[in-house]
Amino acid sequence: MKLPRSIQQLITQFERLPGVGPKSAQRLTFYLLHVPESEIQKFADSLVAMKKNTKVCSRCHNVGEEDPCEICSDSTRDKSLLCIVEQPLDVLAIERSGKYDGLYHVLHGAISPLNNIGPDQLFLHDIVKRVHNIDEVILATNPTMEGEATAMYIQQLLAEGHPDVAITRIGHGLPIGADIEYADGITIARAMEGRRKM
Amino acid sequence: MKLPRSIQQLITQFERLPGVGPKSAQRLTFYLLHVPESEIQKFADSLVAMKKNTKVCSRCHNVGEEDPCEICSDSTRDKSLLCIVEQPLDVLAIERSGKYDGLYHVLHGAISPLNNIGPDQLFLHDIVKRVHNIDEVILATNPTMEGEATAMYIQQLLAEGHPDVAITRIGHGLPIGADIEYADGITIARAMEGRRKM
Numbered sequence: 001m002k003l004p005r006s007i008q009q010l011i012t013q014f015e016r017l018p019g020v021g022p023k024s025a026q027r028l029t030f031y032l033l034h035v036p037e038s039e040i041q042k043f044a045d046s047l048v049a050m051k052k053n054t055k056v057c058s059r060c061h062n063v064g065e066e067d068p069c070e071i072c073s074d075s076t077r078d079k080s081l082l083c084i085v086e087q088p089l090d091v092l093a094i095e096r097s098g099k100y101d102g103l104y105h106v107l108h109g110a111i112s113p114l115n116n117i118g119p120d121q122l123f124l125h126d127i128v129k130r131v132h133n134i135d136e137v138i139l140a141t142n143p144t145m146e147g148e149a150t151a152m153y154i155q156q157l158l159a160e161g162h163p164d165v166a167i168t169r170i171g172h173g174l175p176i177g178a179d180i181e182y183a184d185g186i187t188i189a190r191a192m193e194g195r196r197k198m
Numbered sequence: 199m200k201l202p203r204s205i206q207q208l209i210t211q212f213e214r215l216p217g218v219g220p221k222s223a224q225r226l227t228f229y230l231l232h233v234p235e236s237e238i239q240k241f242a243d244s245l246v247a248m249k250k251n252t253k254v255c256s257r258c259h260n261v262g263e264e265d266p267c268e269i270c271s272d273s274t275r276d277k278s279l280l281c282i283v284e285q286p287l288d289v290l291a292i293e294r295s296g297k298y299d300g301l302y303h304v305l306h307g308a309i310s311p312l313n314n315i316g317p318d319q320l321f322l323h324d325i326v327k328r329v330h331n332i333d334e335v336i337l338a339t340n341p342t343m344e345g346e347a348t349a350m351y352i353q354q355l356l357a358e359g360h361p362d363v364a365i366t367r368i369g370h371g372l373p374i375g376a377d378i379e380y381a382d383g384i385t386i387a388r389a390m391e392g393r394r395k396m
Contacts, residue, residue, distance in 0.1 A: 003290065004263040006251040010244045018229050019222065030287050031216050032245070033252065033261055034306070040249045044242035046208045047230070051238045053204040054231065063231055065202040089228050092201065108232070 007033075059130070061106040061123040063088045071104060078102045080135040084127065084154060086110050086142055094140065102138075105130060110146035111153055119153060127154060128161040140170040143190075205231075257328070259304040259321040261286045269302060276300045278333040282325065282352060284308050284340055292338065300336075303328060308344035309351055317351060325352060326359040338368040341388075 003011070007029055014025035032040060056062070057069035064070055071077060071091075081102025085091055091104050107122045119125070131137060139154060141147035155167050173191035174183055183191075201209070205227055212223035230238060254260070255267035262268055269275060269289075279300025283289055289302050305320045317323070329335060337352060339345035353365050371389035372381055381389075 002268075004252055004261065006244070006248045006263070007261070010248040013241045013244045017226050019225070024217065026287060027217070028215050029248065030285065032248065033286070037249050040245055043211045044245045046204070046211045047238055047242045047245075050204045050208040050227065050230065051235050054202055063202065063205070065204070070200075087228065088231070089224060 060104045061108060062091050062104055063106075076101075080133070081138065082131065082134045082136070083138040083140050085140045086147065086150070090140065090142075100138075103134075107141070107150065110141055110144070110150040112146045112149075122150075124154070124157075128157060131158060131162050131165055134165060136166040136168060138168050138170060143172050258302045259306060260289050260302055261304075274299075278331070279336065280328065280332045280334070281336040281338050283338045284345065284348070288338065288340075298336075301332075305339070305348065308339055308342070308348040310344045310347075320348075322352070322355075326355060329356060329360045329363055332363060334364040334366060336366050336368060341370050 002008075010029045010032070011022075011025045014020050014028050015022055020028070032043075053065060054063050055065065055067045055069075057064055057067050057072055059068050059072045062069050062071065066073070078101050081100070082105055083094065083100060083102055084105045084107065085094065086107050086109060088106055088108075091106060094100050094104075105123070105127055107124060109117055109122050111117060111119060111122070127137075137154075137158060139151040141150045151169060158165060158167055171194055172187070173194045174180065174187060180188070200206075208227045208230070209220075209223045212218050212226050213220055218226070230241075251263060252261050253263065253265045253267075255262055255265050255270055257266050257270045260267050260269065264271070276299050279298070280303055281292065281298060281300055282303045282305065283292065284305050284307060286304055286306075289304060292298050292302075303321070303325060305322060307315055307320050309315060309317060309320070335352075335356060337349040339348045349367060356363060356365055369392055370385070371392045372378065372385060378386070
């Protein structure tokens, strides 16, 4: 027995999503078979609406409903600070911390030669232009190979264009609530390097 | 910063799917932000089409594109065998084994008082009528509390209506490729009970 074509097609669509394997795609599809048609229509509408109603901010490249985005057009934020992140979700995570009220710049990725992502595939080249009147650039790319390489690349880019601006890297070390016993060597090495006077 | 409304709505839709938590829902939504609009439209269309183009077979209650379904209308299948399963995915799994060529009956669930699912919420009552001219009914509900209770219920139902039909339960024991060392006690107990002469 083969699966009905329309079921097979939906399974294929789910399989394309990151982290969804063939089994999960099957499970999700058969789950939706039992969901009323109106709910399915709502789901389909949300998908299309999300794409239609969101814009990428022409200044910081964060996603939002307006251009310029909520953060870029907020006059109360500190315009002398610029935090560079890989993804829109990183902006959300940093905002949740409540510890930052400057501007952002979203790269939409990190330099990754293995995946054919070079500086030209990212929102990287307009950083130099944005750094006028900025005192500090915080590099908050991920502590991964790709994120570190991207941070290094931006540091060199800015060192040429703006030798006066302070460039910092977000702090690395043990996450709060962690057990030193279970931490990996690189994290402990970074935590030692980043130790501070009490 | 709050998330744009249309993004938040899609996250909420993903969160409703089984096994998708808030973090995965966020990740899936932001992944789709980078997918071209035409692909998103295809995904949305597949969702609606799946619901529109599938029918529940009026005989066996399996899902398919026709009513009666492919299996029920296949004249080469053994019409003296009836295998009762919980879900359409179970039909698919049994068909993949290549070891069964009888008919099916899909309950669309199992008796589960905790979730307010009784016999009336399942395709259960028409089984008695279907069992005319059938020699053997194989109960292939899951080896869970709910599946066992459902199998027991069906056995009593059939024992009253059709005392002549053979009622069997699908075999339980160690799955092929498993390690006895890691098997749980109940599985080993069932494997012992179900031992066969070599």
